[in-house]
Amino acid sequence: MSVMRQLSRQGEDGFTLVEMLVTLALLAALSTVLLGAVAQFRPLRTLAQSADGQIELTAAVSFLQATIADARSVYLIDAGSQKRRVFEGSERSLHFPTVLRVGSDQTALRDISIDRVETGGSVSIVLRNTPRRLTTAPTVEVFPIMEDIVDVNFQFLEGTDPAAPESDVWLGQWNHPERLPYAVKITLKAKRDLTILTASRIALLQTNR
Helix, strand or coil, rough: CHHHHHHHHHHHHHEEEEEEEHHHHHHHHHHHHHHHHHHHHHHHHHHHHHHHHHHHHHHHHHHHHHHHHCHHHHHHHHHCCCCCCEEEEEEEEEEEHHHHHHECCCEEEEEEEEEEEEEECCCEEEEEEEEEECCCCCCCCEEEEEEEEEEEEEEEEEECCCCCCCCCECCCCCCHHHHCCCCEEEEEEEEECCEEEEEEEEEEEECCC
């Protein structure tokens, strides 16, 4: 009788073949579910990162739009008395006087430059802020607007006269530095993960200011 009890207890302490097969089947099913969930989360993660990158890009191009729209039709200080220049522009850089916020509730007229800068293979867009001083050498403040971008492009609109053939033609170079363009188109591109993101804005300049 004692031998039978010992064999019965030994059988209760182990796993039967059926129990092991059921356990393995459950593990396989859970692995399949987890792999499917991971495969679904990957595109969601990519979409979230793209959304964050697009928000950053939109904020940068909106800042550029507002800054350029505040351009003033006054002569640049560093252009010299013999060079009556109000606005200098190319596909990769801008130089003009504008009104910038210099404090919590103060604004000031400054000469600024907005340039595409490439350093060590990394491209960024940088704003240089120069106070308008004639007597002392001004201190130039450098402010990176957005780093790690693909490219930035500026285009210029001559005017809105329907009779003028160039009225609706965007130019890659502003050839009238003695006055402001009617509008400036800003196109900013950045790459986040494997996605190329683009944001574009048009800044309308009030030439009568």
